[in-house]
Amino acid sequence: MKKLLLTLTMIFSVSALAYAQGGALTGRVIDELGLPMPGASVVLTNAQKGIPTDANGYYTIIDIPAGEYTLTVTFIGYKKIEQTVTINAGATTELNFKMEAGYAEGGEVIVMGDRLKGQAKALNQQKTNANITNVVAADQIGRFPDANIGDALKRIPGITIQNDQGEARNIIVRGLAPQLNSVTLNGERIPSAEGDNRNIQLDLIPSDLIQTIQVNKAVLPDMDADAIGGSVNLVTRSAPSGKRVSGTLASGFNFLSEKPIWTGSVIASNRFANDKLGAVFSASYNNHDFGSDNVEAVWYKDDFDRVVIEEFDIREYQVQRVRRSFNLALDYEINPNHKLYLSGVYNWRDDWENRFRMRVSQLDDAFDDGIAVETSPGVYNIPQGARVEFQTKGGLDSDRVKKRRLEDQRNRNISLKGEHLFNTLKLTWSATYAKASEDRPNERYLSYRESDQSVNVNLSDPEFPLAILSNSADNLGIGLNEISENHDYTEDEDFNARIDFQKPVSNSTLIKFGARLRNKNKLRDNVFYSYEPLDEDAFGATLGDIPTNDYSNPDYLAGSQYRVGRFGSPAFLGNLDLKNGALFDESDELGEYVPGNYTATENIYAAYAMADVQLNENLSGIIGLRYEGTSIDYSGFILDVDNDDISEASDSQNYGNFMPGVHLNYNFSDNSILRFAWTNTIARPNYFDLVPYAEFSPDDEELVRGNPDLEPTTSMNFDLMYENYFENIGIVSGGVFYKDIDKFIYERVIEGYVDPSFGNDLEFTTFENGGTAEIYGLEVSFQRQIWKGLGLYLNYTLTQSSTTGIQGRENEDLELPGTANNMFNASLSYETDKLVLRASLNYASDYIDELGGEAFEDRFYDKQTFLDVNGSYAFTPQWRFFFEVNNLTNQPLRYYQGESSRTMQMEYYNVRFNAGLKFDLFNNQ
DSSP states (O other), X not given: OHHHXXXXXXXXXXXXXXXXXXXXXXXXXXXXXXXXXXXXXXXXXXXXXXXXXXXXXXXXXXXXXXXXXXXXXXXXXXXXXXXXEXXXXXXXXXXXXXXXXXXXXXXXXXXXXXXXXXXXXXXXHHHHOSSOEEEEEOOTTSOOSSSBHHXXXXXXXXEXXXXXXXXXXXXXXXXXXXXXXXXXXXXXXOOOXXXXXXXXXXXXXBGGGEEEEEEXXXXXXXXXXXXXXXXXXXXXXXXXXXXXXXEEEEEEEETTTTEEEEXXXXXXXXXXXXXXXXXXXXEXXXXXXXXXXXXXXXXXXXXXXXXXXXXXXXXXXXXXXXXXXXXXXXXXXXXXXEEEEEEEEEEEEEEEEEEEEEEEEOHHHHHHTTOOEEEETTEEEEEEEEEEEEEEEEEOOSXXXXXXXXXXXXXXXXXXXXXXXXXXXXXXXXXXXXXXXXXXXXXXXXXXXXXXXXXXXXXXSTTSOEXXXXXXXXXXXXXXXXXXXXXXXXXXXXXXXXXXXXXXXXXXXXXXXXXXXXXXEEEEEEEEEEEEEXXXXXXXXXXXXXXXXXXXXXTOTTOTTOOOOEEEOHHHHHTOOTTXXXXXXXXXXXXXXXXXXXXXXXXXXXXXXXXXXXXXXXXXXXXXXXXXEEEEEEEEEEEETTTTEEEEEXXXXXXXXXXXXXXXXXXXXXXEEEEEEEEEEEEOOOHHHHSOOEEEXXXXXXXXXXXXXXXXXXXXXXXXEEEEEETTTEEEEEEEEEEEEESOEEEEEEEEEEETTTXXXXXXXXXXXXXXXXXXXXXXXXXXXXXXXXEEEEEEEXXXXXXXXXXXXXXXXXXXXXXXXXXXXXXXXXXXXXXXXXXXXXXXXXXEEEOOSSGGGOEEEOOXXXXXXXXXXXXXXXXXXXXXXXXXXXXXXXXXXXXXXXXXXEEEOOOEEEEEEEEEEEOOO
16 A cells, blocks of 8 residues: 555656646635635636635635636625736746625625624635535634534534533534544544543633634545544634734623633734745633532332332532633745645643532342332332442642642644645645643542431432432431542544645546545553541541531522532542551552553554546536555453452454545536535544453442454445525525444443353443444525524434344344434524624434443433523724623433433533623734
8 A cells, every 4th residue: 555655646746747838826815804715716717717715715726728817706795806817837826815795685785794704704615615514613803602612513403512511522413423523623633632432522622712613524535534423623723814913801600600700812913024924823711610510310120110219419510610722823935836834732621620429329229128118109218228428529739739620631733734836736745743631630539438328219200319318417427438549641642644636637627646644642541549547536437527518509400409418528638648658548449440541552544536527517526535544552451350460451453444435516506506425434443442451340330341343333425415505694505314334333231240250240331333323314404694684594403313233132223322313503693793693592302322231221311402692792893892691591411211201310500601802903904
């Protein structure tokens, strides 16, 4: 393969360097504020040659016969430009354009505000892209109307989001779970800071950093193929046209924590050295004190065939999240034919968290033994036999850790790129280094636990289950169970390089080919120690003997009946001198962390070739082939519990995949397009799922094993989409899609499992390849200014799925986990040149999140409905007031078990409010 790539490169390079009679035309399209116009259509009308501008507004048309031409530049929502240009043989002509906003409606030119201009840029990119995409762009002031990237994404057709602590974290595209999608930054894959999966944490990336979000639902041959659901590309700001300073200053209020929110950002850019050197610097800061009210339950059927619970939690979370982000982008024009780009991005998010968890467990023994007395339907008294635990999560009392669990996540990215034009050959290349890390130092837990406790259980309304001490005062008499401290560290380091060649071979055919290398090294290195006081009586034998705080809240969002109780204070836990051998006996708890540690190295070698053909005046197509070879080496640990012995286990995988693709576009008119795509994609297993580890919890009798025999998931995809664009900034579109998936990966749970090394009657979890899965659905979307400044945005996605080959459940009609059947977005907006108001509704139906051994054990992610309101008012073109109100429905994160009435987890976050100023100081001379 390497020799083939080298030979192809040499052949095309030599042929391209030959003298060509044609000339080239290059330049940039900007708006009246000097901002780039991505997706502008630049066409030489009497030469039948044209190209859309790239994300930075640049265009290059090559192999133009010498002569005089009429050049037109069009952009939805902007006035058309026509100009005569003369092309000289063997020379490159540079021509830049500045477009003026305004579309005609009934003979009247409508003035657009910042929001509409941002939508115009998004729709033009979507229209001129060769593949099926959805695009979201920041407004002209440079900020998304949504607080974070995930909130902006969830308004795109076919997208739903999984939340964490009230913020969008993981993306689901067309019903495909997060690990089946990819997230890239400026076209390069973002490494994952999480240890057990490939998911990208969207809440790590602030929205102020991003200029455009592009969701590729049908990937081209020159794109990475690990995107069965889709590929989300986040584009940062770059390549300024002149001096510019803009930013945001804001504050807000969280109605759960009743604490303020602080937000600030700045973007500064200019050009130097006779406009050859451009620089953009951006920085953002967000400080948010928040939390959540959480209830969790595990359901089972007892020996009397009653549906009851075996474990129950009430949890109170108190969280402070601080996000900082920095981006520097440089571009240098050596001459019109050669440009260099250097960019660096640094994202840093600190989460400080205290969690107070009251857990009632061993209820299954009480129900099975007949100890539970049913006092009324669904209400039980268990006079003894339950185990109750009060656990404080915190951290070392230091300036950095602050008596809380600190989760320090960072993502760094530095990229060098080049664009070069050699007569009729265009060469682009890039080299990128990226690293993601998660550090959790000095994380501490203090638990008091007692068995044979008297508890009351209320299951009369399974949507709001409850298990709690019969006498809340017994809380303080519960004895010491465990003190622990752990330090968890995960690192994911990537090096990516690619080279691409592009050359016209006729007036109607353009060929493109290239190669890509991706090298990844990932490790997880955790440690865990437990501590036993040498003098337990002096330390505090019971919870009542140590400093405590009462975290019960009569306004608990899940209901006033959930009183979490008293817990050891974070200050007491944080100030314990655990390393003092005169006070504590330290034990290295190998079983708690050794099976979770691993290293993995993954190398991906890819090559592709594609032809972009204009078949006739209306029909164009791309046909291509991509090959990706994968080599993975990984190692983990197996712990022999009986002998307290550790053994290292290693394995490797090597495989290759050929993935052909066809994209056809039929233009009924300039603004009406029918698209068809046939693509093939892949999703590789999570690294940790491959590691041949064994993780056993004797306390819960649970065993988890990795599976080194996992194979990658592959998918054949078909898409058909019709799009009609409106000059007054809108679109109506509709289409269908189908995915034929092979060897999908699922988490298999087996109850009553027998393992010779770990015991009998275990809950065993592993990861396996299923057989096949089919996903099919439809998407419809409508977006338009319906009257004057009134705008309407609607989209709906229907998704259906079926699976085969799930062991133990072959005869059941099971949907693919992650597939939400119905997704709906609606937005009503009003806009003038100064005022913008918008109300947005987002709905996603429930779906299977995790398959159990039987239908009763299946875990579902419940339906969710979000209502948000935002607006802004421009005092001057440079200064604007804005506000945002999120989650007006107080939508909880909710899982249920088996059926919708049976709550497995419900977590409430309440409403958030933000308001502030956006400023834009520019010099567009």
